[in-house]
Amino acid sequence: MSRYELRFSGAGGQGLITAGIIMAKAASIYEGKQAVQSQSYGPEARGGASKSEVIISDGPIDYPKVTQCDALLAMTQEAANKYSHDLKEGGVLLIDSDLVKNVPPGNFKTVAFPIINTAKNDVGREIVANIVALGAMVALTGQVSRENAEKAVLSSVPEAFLELNKKAFSMGYDKAVAASA
């Protein structure tokens, strides 16, 4: 079974649960695969540890949580330290290079670029950092096509912010491709 496991981790309020939902929706509704998204978070509305997990497969998915992670997004140093240990050999770690200064060691590929700053300065709004990160994860994991992922983004955000999110997604995708080259 082609089970592929992704984890979006960081702090509460960074929009990581939303990013996970959109990734899973892209796979499940637009890509014709099966997907399950789950999450864990603390009682705080902002801050505190937050993670969103997505399992993508060609067949039915039983256990909905990560067993051995194929791709990890870490948006805080704490998340990078905590979750990189169960990254698979040959897996991929995406980090925000401004927030994660100590890159955890391991037999995986690390891709780094300033995710939040890309949202703030290149896209124009910090609030879409999660969509920048999503674009990057789509590029790095290859589980869903760029087109299907973009469709999932556009069907998940408010109409007034379609262009903003489209731009954020593209920026993230392109920067990840450039950073991993």
Place this chain on the structure above:
Amino acid sequence: MSKKVAFLQGNEAASHGALYAGCNFFAGYPITPSTEVAEVMSAELPKIGGKFIQMEDEIGAMAAILGASLAGAKVLTSTSGPGLSLKQELIGYGCIAEIPCVIYNVMRGGPSTGMPTGPSQSDVMAAKWGTHGDHPAICLVPASVQETYEEVIRAFNLAEKYRTPVMVMPDEIVAHMRERIVFPEPGEIAVEPRKTPTVPPEQYKPYDTSFGDVPPLAAYGTGYKFHVTGLNKMQDGFPTTKAEVVQAEEERQVRKVEANVDDIVTFEEYMLDDAEVVVIAYGSTSRSARYAVNAAREQGIKAGMFRIKTFWPFPDKQIKALAQKAKGFIVPEMNLGMCAIEVERNAQGKAPVLGIFRVDGEPINPDQILEKMKEVK
């Protein structure tokens, strides 16, 4: 024509299932991790002329749905942990007064406020023993988003068919997990109508057993006047302490469920034909168990799973039969051994029962189950 699909959370699916079943009244008080049910119902019910009320607390919400049901509505409330504790007195009222209603309770860590965002399966005993006194109990424990949708519909059907409160209890993982759901067409899943009186108002008695163990229920406001009380009652609904009446009525109320277990109890058997190690699991834990059974089979371990879909009434007959041939049972659950007690009761010492109990807010992972399988000799 292709069916409508969506990518939904368990709680959202539950709300849509309730609407499919004809729910037109919701009262509740928001509480993590069940709040999404109230959110969807508050948006959807006004569109179909239904009523949504956010009450002052969970007790008021339970009272409101009982009242609305007596007025002919199909009713739902949703809650979690401490909210379920608050509702218990009135759940008993629903049982003795025989009022159809559905209580959707998402299991989070407890007791008391416990761990509001953490998953748990520790309310399954409260579903049966939470309210005092002998009473019927029906509790469904779905394991996926699609199943949550379908089981909520079934809960409404059972509530009407047996004129009693029915609980649906997903754990927090199932309630907050998102999966693709395929919506049934209208009419594709049967919806049970309420049995209403065939006699004129002057001859109507709300607990008239000449119509069987489940007497017809009139709706207030349709010309039928009748008395409802939490006291032991006679067929006309008025209180009594007459020994033979109380005994017969109590027995009938419990019999509504006990005599119909084969109609109510549902389960899934997975790779049980030649299984020596039988995992008994429910809710999201059954998904870990399925993964573990598949992994065990690859290692040559003859493992299988009995998945409980209806926790109450408990699948006694099926587990008694499994105990005759299994070398051992493994019961993984996110509590300190609630289902395990029921399994032991049915195993009657014929097969050992090994528990994996977690209350730390983390799910039981497949490796834990796989390791435990190796202890069965």
